[in-house]
Structure formats: C-alpha cells, structure tokens
Amino acid sequence: MYLCICQAIRERDVDAAIRAGARKPSDVFRACGKNPQCGSCACDLRQRIAQTMAHEEARPPSLMAAD
Numbered sequence: 262m263y264l265c266i267c268q269a270i271r272e273r274d275v276d277a278a279i280r281a282g283a284r285k286p287s288d289v290f291r292a293c294g295k296n297p298q299c300g301s302c303a304c305d306l307r308q309r310i311a312q313t314m315a316h317e318e319a320r321p322p323s324l325m326a327a328d
C-alpha cells in the first residue's frame with residue numbers, strides 16, 4: 262500500500278527507512294531519495310513510524326537479531 266502517492270512511497274519503503282534510522286517523515290523522504298510534494302502524507306508517515314517503532318520495541322531481542 263502506498264503511503265505517499267506523490268512519490269510512490271510504500272509501507273515497506275517506510276519500514277526499511279525506519280530500520281535504517283528514520284524517525285520523522287523528512288527522514289523517510291531522505292532515506293527514499295525523494296522530496297515531499299503536497300505533504301498530505303505526513304500524518305500517515307508519522308503514524309507508520311510510531312506503529313513500527315512500537316512493534317519493534319515490543320519484540321524480544323532474540324527476534325531482532327534474526328533480521
């Protein structure tokens with residue numbers, strides 16, 4: 262599913278950016294090598310970052326090492 266229509270950034274792209282250290286929408290754009298256009302995806306990107314970070318923090322350390 263696309264989270265940013267303007268730049269065709271998908272959920273999996275956002276997740277990869279988060280794993281690489283992205284913690285805010287501008288980080289995601291930078292990690293994807295894109296620039297924001299309309300900005301209407303910012304709330305969705307923030308929500309995805311929060312959800313993914315919460316999920317990652319809830320994982321046992323042994324599972325994180327398997328990635």
Ligand code: FES
Nearest residue numbers: 265267298300302
């Ligand atoms: S939907 Fe992401 S910049 Fe427009």
